[in-house]
Each structure stands twice: as C-alpha cells, then as structure tokens.
Amino acid sequence: MATSQVLARSTGPAPDSQDERLPSPTVPPTVPPTGPAPAVPDRDTAAVVSPSGPYSLLLTREPDDVAAAQRLRHAVFAGEQGARPAAGDAVAVAAAAQGRDADAFDEHCDHLVVREDASGEIVGTYRMLTPAGARAAGRLYSDTEFDLTPIDPLRDEIVEVGRSCVHPAHRHGVVLSLVWAGIGRYMVLTGHRWVVGCASVPLTVAGALPGGVWDLVASRHLAPAARRVRPWREAPIGEHDPHAPGAGRAARAALPPLLRGYLRLGAEIGGPPALDPDFGVADLFVLLDQTAIDPRWRRYLFGEAG
Structure with missing residues (x-):
C-alpha cells in the first residue's frame, strides 16, 4: 500500500531569489489521490497538474522519503546552524x-x-502531528518547551507543525509557496481547526531573543489570556528602544520568514519565548485558527473563493 501522495506541483520556473510573498495561483482541480496518506481521510486530494513544474509536494510516510527529509534537516540544523542533539x-x-x-x-x-x-x-x-499522532506519541513536541495546559480544550482540533527547513539552493518563492499550500491542503483534508508549533528566532550574540522581535509580537499578536502559555525555560529578551531611528524596520527585518508568514495569516503568539539551547534559538509558541485566516489568503491555502 502506498504511503505517500502528491499534493501539488509547481507551475513555473524557480525565481532567482527568495520571495516571501504568498501568491494567489489558480485554484487547482481535484484528482483522486495516488494512495492513502496515513492521517488523511478518504477524500480527493488537490494537485496542480503541470508536467512542466520543477517541484512536487508530497505527503509521505515512506521510509526513504522520511530519511531523506531527516538528512536535509541535519544538513540545515546541524551543518548550517550548529544545532546539536539533546544529550x-x-x-x-x-x-x-x-x-x-x-x-x-x-x-x-x-x-x-x-x-x-x-x-x-x-x-x-x-512534519505534521495530528491529535491521533500526539496521543500515540504521548504529547506534542511543544509540550517539551511550554506548559500548554491552557490549550488542553483544543487538543482534539490541533495539528502541530514543525522541523521546517529548505535546502539553501532552493530558498525561493516556489518552494516556500508549495509548503504553505501543503499546510493549507493538509488542514482541509484532516478537518482540523488549529495549527500550532514552535517558531524559532535566532538568538543575539548575548544569547537573547531580539528585543525588537518581542516588542513587535507582544504589541500586536499576543494570544488572549485564555490561550496564553508559559515556557518551561524562558529565553531572555534583549534590550530594545522602540523610539530609536529605524527600530521598527529593524524589528520587522529580524522576523524569520516562517514567523512572518504565520503573522500575516493572523497567527497568535502564545506568550514569552522558550529557550532551546540545543538549537541555539528562542522559540515562540504559535497558534493559528484556520477558520479565521484573512480571506485574502483562503483561496490560495484552501482553494476557496476569498
């Protein structure tokens, strides 16, 4: 039995440089899936059918595909960023x-x-962890960094996403857009409401979350008190003068592309950052209610008229 299926194919050549915008391509036709993906109900799967496209997006549990993804993660996290496995x-x-x-x-x-x-x-x-997967694993990955008790009532509606990375030679709009479209399509197919995960921000030389990043997310994007979580090990937050010339621009520039994308879609930040010393980052807990996404993006992510 197949354990992978194509969700989408890119429809044009890769651009020369990274473009973090989310485009609005033609709504793809639905076609029968090539095989059942483990956590996806028995429904049609959307695919962009373009034989000229240079990339395909697959949902998989095939051991060879997973091992290749893990090698890519190691090359990016350990090779580029200096991460080390938890002892x-x-x-x-x-x-x-x-x-x-x-x-x-x-x-x-x-x-x-x-x-x-x-x-x-x-x-x-x-990678995507459904409620059934989280029960089998015993918890979410985010539970290892945060006390998630306030969101316990949501657990049956949560898909946790994480371990995102792209090969350095392919960090451009086509690949990033495929990943975003894949997340949206996955949420439709599984029928879950909430996307959660840890969005990583590189630490400053002093080992802190950049103060401008925290000021930006805390002033505009914090979750309501009922969904506020706390880190088990809080990351220090660097000093920041919001009134300094260019401070706002510098804070926005310091947002990693993934976190910027979540915030554009209307995501909430669950509270103060957690320190991840093995990866050398501060992690912000992100919650995204897919039913409340800005209509401008719904057609792109879910194939709906916006």
Missing part, C-alpha cells in the same frame, strides 16, 4: 551519528516534502 534523547543522538535529524515524534508524523522533479532530491520538508 538525553537517545533517538536524536543515534540519528545525528548517521547524519540525520530525528526524534521520537517523527514516527507519529506525516511528512510534507518538496521534491525537485529533475533530480528526485528532497529539498524542503515540514
């Missing part, structure tokens, strides 16, 4: 010795992977 995580330590980034959650996740069609190489990846 107490035997799965992560063993995987790192094999040139892979893996943990105990991977086996319970569906994996979105972007494949370059010409080479067959996996060049982008994201």
Whole structure:
C-alpha cells in the first residue's frame, strides 16, 4: 500500500531569489489521490497538474522519503546552524551519528516534502502531528518547551507543525509557496481547526531573543489570556528602544520568514519565548485558527473563493 501522495506541483520556473510573498495561483482541480496518506481521510486530494513544474509536494510516510527529509534537516540544523542533539534523547543522538535529524515524534508524523522533479532530491520538508499522532506519541513536541495546559480544550482540533527547513539552493518563492499550500491542503483534508508549533528566532550574540522581535509580537499578536502559555525555560529578551531611528524596520527585518508568514495569516503568539539551547534559538509558541485566516489568503491555502 502506498504511503505517500502528491499534493501539488509547481507551475513555473524557480525565481532567482527568495520571495516571501504568498501568491494567489489558480485554484487547482481535484484528482483522486495516488494512495492513502496515513492521517488523511478518504477524500480527493488537490494537485496542480503541470508536467512542466520543477517541484512536487508530497505527503509521505515512506521510509526513504522520511530519511531523506531527516538528512536535509541535519544538513540545515546541524551543518548550517550548529544545532546539536539533546544529550538525553537517545533517538536524536543515534540519528545525528548517521547524519540525520530525528526524534521520537517523527514516527507519529506525516511528512510534507518538496521534491525537485529533475533530480528526485528532497529539498524542503515540514512534519505534521495530528491529535491521533500526539496521543500515540504521548504529547506534542511543544509540550517539551511550554506548559500548554491552557490549550488542553483544543487538543482534539490541533495539528502541530514543525522541523521546517529548505535546502539553501532552493530558498525561493516556489518552494516556500508549495509548503504553505501543503499546510493549507493538509488542514482541509484532516478537518482540523488549529495549527500550532514552535517558531524559532535566532538568538543575539548575548544569547537573547531580539528585543525588537518581542516588542513587535507582544504589541500586536499576543494570544488572549485564555490561550496564553508559559515556557518551561524562558529565553531572555534583549534590550530594545522602540523610539530609536529605524527600530521598527529593524524589528520587522529580524522576523524569520516562517514567523512572518504565520503573522500575516493572523497567527497568535502564545506568550514569552522558550529557550532551546540545543538549537541555539528562542522559540515562540504559535497558534493559528484556520477558520479565521484573512480571506485574502483562503483561496490560495484552501482553494476557496476569498
């Protein structure tokens, strides 16, 4: 039985540089899936049918695809960013010795992977943990960094996303757009309301979350008190003078593309950042209610008229 299926294919050549905007392509036709994806109900799967497109987006649990995604994650997280496996995580330590980034959650996740069609190489990846997967794993990954008690009533409606990365040679609009479209399509197929996850922000030289980033998200994007969570290990927040010349522009520029994308869609930030010393980042807990997404983006993400 197949354990992967094509969700979409790109419809044009890759641009020369990264474009973080979310385009609004033609709504794709629905076609029968090539095989059942583990956590997706038995419904039609959307695909952009363009044989000239250079990339395909797949939802997979195929061992070879997952291993390729884990190797890409290791190359980006450890090779580029200097991340190291948590010393107490035997799965992560063993995987790192094999040139892979893996943990105990991977086996319970569906994996979105972007494949370059010409080479067959996996060049982008994201993993998705459904409520059933979280129950099998015993918790969400975010539970390891935050006390999520305030959102316990939402757990049956949550898909947790994480471990996002793209090969450095493919960090442009086509691949990023495929990933966003894949997340939207996945939410439609699984029927869940909330997307949550940890959005990572590189630490300053002093080992803190950039103060401008915190001021920006805290002033505009904090979740209401009923959904406010707290980190188990809070990251320090750097000093920031919001009235300094260019402070606002610098704060916006410091937002990583993934976090910027979430905020554009209307995501909330659950509270203060958690420190992830193994990855050398501060993590912000992100909540996105897919039913409340700005109508401008609904057609792109969900194939709806906006």
